[in-house]
Amino acid sequence: MDTRLPVHAAPAWHSLDAQQALDTLHSNPLGLAEGEIASRRQRYGANRLPPPRRRGPLLRLLLQFHNLLLYMMIAAAAVTALLGHWVDTAVILVVVLINALIGFIQEGKAEHALDAIRDMLSLHAMVLRDGERRKIPAEHLVPGDIVALVSGDKVPADLRLLKVKNFLVEEAALTGESLPVEKSIARSAADAVLGDRRCMAYSGTLVSSGQALGLVVATGPATELGRIGSLLQQVQPLTTPLLRQIDGFSRWLSVALLILALVTFALGTLWHGQDPAQTFMMVVALTVAAIPEGLPAIMTVVLALGVQRMARQNAIVRRLPAVETLGSVTLICSDKTGTLTRNEMTVRRLVCADRVIDVSGVGYAPAGGFHLAGAPLQIDRALLDIGRAALLCNDARLEEDAAGIWQLHGAPTEGALATLALKTGLCAQETQAELPRSDTIPFESEHRFMATLHHDHSGHGLIYLKGAPERLLEMCSQQRTADADQPLDADFWRRQVTDLAAHGLRLLAIASRPADAEQRSLSFADVQQGFTLLALFGIIDPPREEAIAAVAECRSAGIAVKMITGDHVETARAIGAQLGIGIGRPALTGAEIELLDERSLRELLPGIEVFARASPEHKLRLVQAMQAGGEVVAMTGDGVNDAPALKRADVGVAMGRKGTEAAKEAAEIVLTDDNFATIAGAVQEGRAIYDNLKKFILFVLPTNGGEALIVIAAILLQLNLPLTPAQVLWINMVTSITLALALAFEPSEQGLMTRPPRPPAEPLLTGFFVWRVLLVSLLMMAGALGLFSWELQHGNSLASARTMAVNTVVMCEMFYLLNSRHIFASVLNREGLLGNPKVLLAIAVCLALQLMFTYAPFMQQVFGSSALGGGEWLRVLLAGLLLFSVAELEKALIRRFHLHPHAGG
Numbered sequence: 001m002d003t004r005l006p007v008h009a010a011p012a013w014h015s016l017d018a019q020q021a022l023d024t025l026h027s028n029p030l031g032l033a034e035g036e037i038a039s040r041r042q043r044y045g046a047n048r049l050p051p052p053r054r055r056g057p058l059l060r061l062l063l064q065f066h067n068l069l070l071y072m073m074i075a076a077a078a079v080t081a082l083l084g085h086w087v088d089t090a091v092i093l094v095v096v097l098i099n100a101l102i103g104f105i106q107e108g109k110a111e112h113a114l115d116a117i118r119d120m121l122s123l124h125a126m127v128l129r130d131g132e133r134r135k136i137p138a139e140h141l142v143p144g145d146i147v148a149l150v151s152g153d154k155v156p157a158d159l160r161l162l163k164v165k166n167f168l169v170e171e172a173a174l175t176g177e178s179l180p181v182e183k184s185i186a187r188s189a190a191d192a193v194l195g196d197r198r199c200m201a202y203s204g205t206l207v208s209s210g211q212a213l214g215l216v217v218a219t220g221p222a223t224e225l226g227r228i229g230s231l232l233q234q235v236q237p238l239t240t241p242l243l244r245q246i247d248g249f250s251r252w253l254s255v256a257l258l259i260l261a262l263v264t265f266a267l268g269t270l271w272h273g274q275d276p277a278q279t280f281m282m283v284v285a286l287t288v289a290a291i292p293e294g295l296p297a298i299m300t301v302v303l304a305l306g307v308q309r310m311a312r313q314n315a316i317v318r319r320l321p322a323v324e325t326l327g328s329v330t331l332i333c334s335d336k337t338g339t340l341t342r343n344e345m346t347v348r349r350l351v352c353a354d355r356v357i358d359v360s361g362v363g364y365a366p367a368g369g370f371h372l373a374g375a376p377l378q379i380d381r382a383l384l385d386i387g388r389a390a391l392l393c394n395d396a397r398l399e400e401d402a403a404g405i406w407q408l409h410g411a412p413t414e415g416a417l418a419t420l421a422l423k424t425g426l427c428a429q430e431t432q433a434e435l436p437r438s439d440t441i442p443f444e445s446e447h448r449f450m451a452t453l454h455h456d457h458s459g460h461g462l463i464y465l466k467g468a469p470e471r472l473l474e475m476c477s478q479q480r481t482a483d484a485d486q487p488l489d490a491d492f493w494r495r496q497v498t499d500l501a502a503h504g505l506r507l508l509a510i511a512s513r514p515a516d517a518e519q520r521s522l523s524f525a526d527v528q529q530g531f532t533l534l535a536l537f538g539i540i541d542p543p544r545e546e547a548i549a550a551v552a553e554c555r556s557a558g559i560a561v562k563m564i565t566g567d568h569v570e571t572a573r574a575i576g577a578q579l580g581i582g583i584g585r586p587a588l589t590g591a592e593i594e595l596l597d598e599r600s601l602r603e604l605l606p607g608i609e610v611f612a613r614a615s616p617e618h619k620l621r622l623v624q625a626m627q628a629g630g631e632v633v634a635m636t637g638d639g640v641n642d643a644p645a646l647k648r649a650d651v652g653v654a655m656g657r658k659g660t661e662a663a664k665e666a667a668e669i670v671l672t673d674d675n676f677a678t679i680a681g682a683v684q685e686g687r688a689i690y691d692n693l694k695k696f697i698l699f700v701l702p703t704n705g706g707e708a709l710i711v712i713a714a715i716l717l718q719l720n721l722p723l724t725p726a727q728v729l730w731i732n733m734v735t736s737i738t739l740a741l742a743l744a745f746e747p748s749e750q751g752l753m754t755r756p757p758r759p760p761a762e763p764l765l766t767g768f769f770v771w772r773v774l775l776v777s778l779l780m781m782a783g784a785l786g787l788f789s790w791e792l793q794h795g796n797s798l799a800s801a802r803t804m805a806v807n808t809v810v811m812c813e814m815f816y817l818l819n820s821r822h823i824f825a826s827v828l829n830r831e832g833l834l835g836n837p838k839v840l841l842a843i844a845v846c847l848a849l850q851l852m853f854t855y856a857p858f859m860q861q862v863f864g865s866s867a868l869g870g871g872e873w874l875r876v877l878l879a880g881l882l883l884f885s886v887a888e889l890e891k892a893l894i895r896r897f898h899l900h901p902h903a904g905g
């Protein structure tokens, strides 16, 4: 281990000049040697912030008791103890404990699921080691590493900048300043505050434009971000608007019940003169019966499991409320390239000033040749010139792997050009060595071109320019033929552009001009004019098959799909037509959007599905206009400048592969496969999760309702208590750990994507909900109370009558669980009855527990239950069947008479 390396008393890096900083960390501009890394990692640790401080397990367990219901139950336990009902006291306490434990375990499970998802979004960094660039997990960075940054990156560690080019960083995460700060490499004063240290880039901030090279000076907890710490302490709350609603609802219910219980107690004892001890037990039974204690906890699990399922299907949810919003999305705006198309590009056609050449071969393998009017074409100088330009004005690299497959490192558009160049017989290394690159203006969606400056060995300078043809035509004054350069015939090129684009080809033009030998850097002023247009490339990028299906599926789900692309308008329309987007409708270009005011834009929008040559600002305007028109918009994006539109959209969707960190930060959802079909899948999953939450509430509330009604009826009719508090608690516990949990694993319903989106303002407890809960509660009460009285009337003991009541409630629950698998659809079919094995398992377990409750001597002692005979079980079964049939009948009526918009026909 190198003990000379600084660890504790870190120098003020911003006040050192670049060389001093390198020296202090024993590093150099080519990066550390690979052999050096291990010892540094050992010394400095991983470049990872300690996970946000969570509450310890003990505190989390204790917090489970911090709940109005449990306070009420503990109070009830105390009073039952005072009254000498020791068994009830013990049961209540055990149930309190078990409830807390279940909550604790479920919470842990939910958090675990979300942690695993968070880890899938780990950061990568482009590092220079042994003089070679490679992409590594940001966690593996050590002080002394040299890191390359480009726009859209998140700074992976604290860096002393060594080289910058138009490098702007947004440091809001650290300083609160939202405007990007321009960085330089000159050192700052030792006492400069964080925001003024221009030569530093701090971990967690975002590069908003330009490029830089920096020396890692601090990692993990030693970074400024790590030191502030507080920022990361914020754990994402495990909640969504729906869950908050439910939480509020159950709290409200608890208070209402407490008041109801007190009033009942007062009336019973003071007015009716009943025995306070007995009345108290009734009141306790009522309260524990009616409160849906497990509801919020299990709903959290439903949500977490759903989110985990989405992650498995390549959609990572960064902010939980998005899950609910997804279910109400009415419009999806998607990028084209890579999302709707395959992003596997091949140059098909080459248009020069004097000839149109067809290119054969597919994919990135440099196999294939050139044809002129169907006849093979010999490679000549002009073609080589074009190949050279395509290879040099290019950041992509092609590599043949051991299996002989050509792998692309870089952007597919550039990969296609590199392949074309290799098809002309050029060798990448040799060409790059002959004309080394001195400087670059990288491609950005805003300016739609890229330029590179090269010098040959005799010092001649050359600038290559490639980009969207419309842009390049503005910068060119000449065109090249096989023999000579001529004045530019812009009309000819425009015709060619329209022709290629109408075939759905993606277009790129390439041009060059000489530069001075002394010129070593490129600025925008150097690429304004004077170029010679070499050729036009027509590139195919076929649509994804699954995207075609997904677009159709969205349509049937009442969701409009629009395509917003940076590509040429004709290309966009042609590809759109293949995908079923914008057929027979006009397309709008970015330039046209700029001419429209807000109102006219909003009015035009409904008729337009394809937006071309649109840049990120246009996306923002489009989202705003669509939202103003009442749409709930999901919007995709990948570039740093897409962040505002992603933030503004109801659901921002970032591309996981080609997307920048800036876009991912701004998005609610990240697609790990960049695929449009995944968005449609996520919408479906979002709808399914919401559905499951609703099913869940519809299942749980009638249990509580039924029990409460039983007790209330007994109090009103001055009957013996049909369910003791201990028995009520038993029912609640058994059903919530078996039956209710099985619903959390319910697969999504068929036909989910044929109904319209849920109105975002739709309340949870609609009239229909209240009706269904009441209906089932009443049925349950009727069954249990009926059998309870029947048992007593036939001279059986109170114990066996109560056992009947308990078993009836649970049996009804088991049947109702089957009903609840579909809110409206019938379950009277194979899928409905047997479709979810977890439901069947839960019923089996529940049955076993009930048998234990009824027959085990220990249980009989604790719960006062007693054994039942065959006839009694038959009656219990009939009660369950009755509830099942009525519930199915109700659904059938709703479907038949279209009594609910989601019920179908």
Ligand code: ATP
Pocket: 335, 336, 337, 338, 411, 413, 414, 443, 444, 445, 446, 448, 449, 450, 466, 467, 468, 469, 506, 507, 508, 509, 564, 565, 566, 567, 568
């Ligand atoms: P999307 O459909 O996702 O918006 P896009 O690729 O169609 O993506 P941009 O990436 O903004 O949109 O590209 C717009 C245009 O810029 C392309 O049609 C092409 O002419 C040009 N272009 C794309 N990539 C490069 C590049 N690497 N270098 C130079 N020009 C490029």
